[in-house]
Every structure is written in structure tokens, then in C-alpha cells.
Amino acid sequence: MNKIYIFFVLLIGLSSGCSPSDSTSHLKMGDQTILASDTVKLSVKVAGKGPVCIYLHGGPGQDFLSFEKMGGANLEKCLTMVYLDQRGSGHSQNAKNYSLDRVVRDVEELRLKLGVEKVYILSHSFGGILAINYALKYPEHLSGIIMANTIAHFMNPNQVKEQIEYGYRLLKKDTTINETDLKKLMNEAALVRKKLSAVHLGYKYIANDVNTIIRMDSIENSYKRTSDFGMTLFMPLMDRTKAQKYPEYFKDYAVLTSEIKTPALIITGKDDHAVGPEYYKNYKFLNQKVVQLDGSHMLYYENNGEFTTTVCDFVKQ
Numbered sequence: 123m124n125k126i127y128i129f130f131v132l133l134i135g136l137s138s139g140c141s142p143s144d145s146t147s148h149l150k151m152g153d154q155t156i157l158a159s160d161t162v163k164l165s166v167k168v169a170g171k172g173p174v175c176i177y178l179h180g181g182p183g184q185d186f187l188s189f190e191k192m193g194g195a196n197l198e199k200c201l202t203m204v205y206l207d208q209r210g211s212g213h214s215q216n217a218k219n220y221s222l223d224r225v226v227r228d229v230e231e232l233r234l235k236l237g238v239e240k241v242y243i244l245s246h247s248f249g250g251i252l253a254i255n256y257a258l259k260y261p262e263h264l265s266g267i268i269m270a271n272t273i274a275h276f277m278n279p280n281q282v283k284e285q286i287e288y289g290y291r292l293l294k295k296d297t298t299i300n301e302t303d304l305k306k307l308m309n310e311a312a313l314v315r316k317k318l319s320a321v322h323l324g325y326k327y328i329a330n331d332v333n334t335i336i337r338m339d340s341i342e343n344s345y346k347r348t349s350d351f352g353m354t355l356f357m358p359l360m361d362r363t364k365a366q367k368y369p370e371y372f373k374d375y376a377v378l379t380s381e382i383k384t385p386a387l388i389i390t391g392k393d394d395h396a397v398g399p400e401y402y403k404n405y406k407f408l409n410q411k412v413v414q415l416d417g418s419h420m421l422y423y424e425n426n427g428e429f430t431t432t433v434c435d436f437v438k439q
Contacts, residue, residue: 146174146202148237156235158209158228165213166232167205170198173265173437174238176229177205180247182371183352185212188341189246192334193426200434201242206232208252210351220354222370226255233263242437244268247396247419251276254375257382267382267407268433270389271419273397274376274404277359281398282307285327288395289314292323308359328396328419338420376404386410387436389429391421411436 153167167186177194179186186194186205197203207214208225217224229252233241242265245253250272257267275281283299286307290297293314301307318324325335358366366372379386386407392399396419402412413432417425 146171146238149174149202156232158231160217160219160224162209162217162228163215164209164228164232165207168202168236169195169205170201170203172199172201173242174236174240175201175203175242175244175268175437176232177203178229178243178245178249178252179206179208179211180245180249181211181349181352182208182248182355183211183349184247185342185347187212187345188338189422191341192337192420192423193429194422196426196430197244197433199430200437204232204236204241208351210348210354212347213345214348216348216350220351221368222251222255225351226252226259229256230260230263233260239263240265242266242268244270244433245272246270246422248273248276250274251371251375254379254382257384258378261382261384264384266385266387266436268387268389268436269402269405270422270429270433271391271394271397272388273401274379275374276372277304278374279304279307281401282311284398285395286311286314288327289318292326293317293321305362326395328394330393330418330424334418334420334423337423376406379410380406380408383408385436387433388412389421389432390414391417391419391425393417394419394421 149168151168156164156166158164177186177189179189185207190205209215209217209228210220240263243253243256250269251274253267253269254274257264279302286299287297315324325332329335355368355371358364386409388402388405388410390402390412392414415421415425415428422429
């Protein structure tokens with residue numbers, strides 16, 4: 123499994139979505155490359171029918187391929203899915219600029235190149251931070267926002283504490299963590315990860331079945347991919363002698379959701395121990411619907427039927 127993604131989860135769409143009035147007949151289908159305004163090449167795939175939905179993957183530094191191949195493609199029956207590999211991720215080109223503003227601008231430039239007035243945004247995991255910031259900056263171009271197992275406060279101490287305590291429960295050792303310093307919490311989380319790895323239980327943070335991880339690994343290892351975006355954010359966390367160039371990613375954006383009027387669907391997994399089974403309670407969208415599903419951080423695969431129905435029903439409404 124991608125090491126950057128593992129590190130995150132243990133410490134803690136694609137054809138453009140459009141309004142009913144938007145026509146998608148002009149859209150070019152299939153794999154393609156778009157050029158961002160700063161000349162970075164972004165990998166995109168468009169497939170499906172219906173309103174346009176841009177998919178924002180997690181990580182940071184993941185890709186869209188595993189989501190698409192592990193059930194995401196079933197959304198193509200009700201949405202024109204536009205899958206985007208963020209800069210420095212998957213098939214997309216590495217970049218000199220990974221600022222939050224720049225990455226969010228990539229999404230808006232993609233919408234413009236698609237030639238649609240409005241889109242849905244479907245985000246997973248870390249992608250929630252991008253989705254919230256897009257909604258704050260471009261509300262007039264958003265039909266709806268779908269937050270699937272998302273985080274809005276990257277690497278926050280409370281989340282890491284919960285993950286450590288859950289790890290110890292898996293080890294049959296109930297432990298209450300009172301530490302608040304993130305660096306010390308990360309060290310403790312690393313210790314728990316090592317212990318879980320020894321008994322082959324580390325996968326439990328993001329999946330209920332180890333075969334889910336095996337499936338994801340087989341897809342992500344099927345091609346040469348980059349995780350430069352993720353490495354850029356993670357290296358200062360692993361090596362404190364390195365300066366964090368993009369501290370804006372580590373702010374709490376859940377508190378800003380109260381400013382977003384766009385209809386929001388929050389999908390949460392009852393067994394999601396990457397972001398936390400009750401993390402969804404942090405969201406305060408003015409027009410939100412919360413759906414709790416049986417499943418893990420990857421419930422789009424482990425409970426794909428209900429996941430797909432939930433998303434398509436939201437779009438139809």
C-alpha cells in the first residue's frame with residue numbers, strides 16, 4: 123500500500139457535475155490531460171452520464187484509479203464522473219506550487235475547461251479540505267458537495283488520540299490518551315502501528331477486510347505513479363528540521379462549513395477509524411444531510427450498493 127497514505131490514515135468527479143440545465147453532450151470522454159494555468163499537466167478521466175461530478179481523492183498524494191476501479195465507476199449511471207489526479211499525484215505532473223489556493227484553482231480551471239456552469243464535488247478523506255475550500259471560493263459554480271469519509275482538519279491531535287486508543291483496543295489493551303502535543307502523539311501512533319503490524323491488524327484503520335487493502339494495492343501498483351504532493355506535506359512532519367511550506371492544510375476547516383449554503387451530503391462509515399466514526403459531527407453546513415453506513419474508511423468499496431444509492435438519491439433530489 124502507498125506509504126504516504128498509510129502514514130496519514132494511521133495517524134489520524136469524473137465528468138463535470140452540472141446543473142440540470144447544463145448539457146454534457148459536448149464533453150470529451152475517456153482519459154485526457156489538461157494544462158493548468160501554471161503549465162502543470164493534470165490527468166483526468168471523464169465517464170458516465172448525468173450531472174457533472176468532479177472527484178477529489180485523498181492522501182494527500184493518492185490517485186483516482188483505485189476509487190474508480192473499486193466501485194466509484196458505479197456512480198457513472200447517475201453522474202458524469204470527472205476523475206482528477208491532483209497535481210503531484212497519480213498520473214499528474216509534479217509541481218513547484220502545492221498551495222491550497224493553487225490546488226483549488228486547478229479544480230475551477232478543470233470546470234472551465236469542461237465548459238459547464240455548475241458541478242458537484244465528491245471528495246474522499248483528505249479531499250474534504252479541498253472540497254470545503256472550493257465551496258467557499260466558488261459557491262456559484264457548485265450544485266452540491268458530497269463529503270465521503272472526509273477530514274476537514276488534517277492531522278489534528280484529537281483525531282490522532284482516537285486512533286491511538288483504537289489501536290490499543292485492537293491489541294486488547296484499553297488505554298486513555300491524555301497527551302495533546304502532536305509530535306508526541308505521532309511518536310505514540312508510530313509505536314502502535316508497529317505493534318499492530320506485528321499481529322497483522324494495521325489494516326483495521328481503513329478497512330474491515332484485509333482483502334480490501336490487497337485489492338487497492340494491486341491497482342495502485344499497476345502503474346508508475348507519483349506521490350510528490352503528499353511527500354511535500356508529510357516530510358516536515360517526519361523530519362522536524364524541514365520547514366512546512368504549506369501550513370494552511372493543517373487548519374480546522376470544519377468550523378467554516380457553517381458559511382456554506384450549498385446542499386451537502388455527508389457520508390460516514392460506522393467503522394471508519396481513519397477519520398473517526400463520529401467525526402461527521404464537526405460539520406455544520408447550513409443545508410446538510412448525514413448518512414451513516416455500515417463500513418470502513420473505504421465503504422465505497424465495502425458497501426458499494428448503499429454508497430452508490432445514497433449519492434445518486436442526493437443528486438436526483
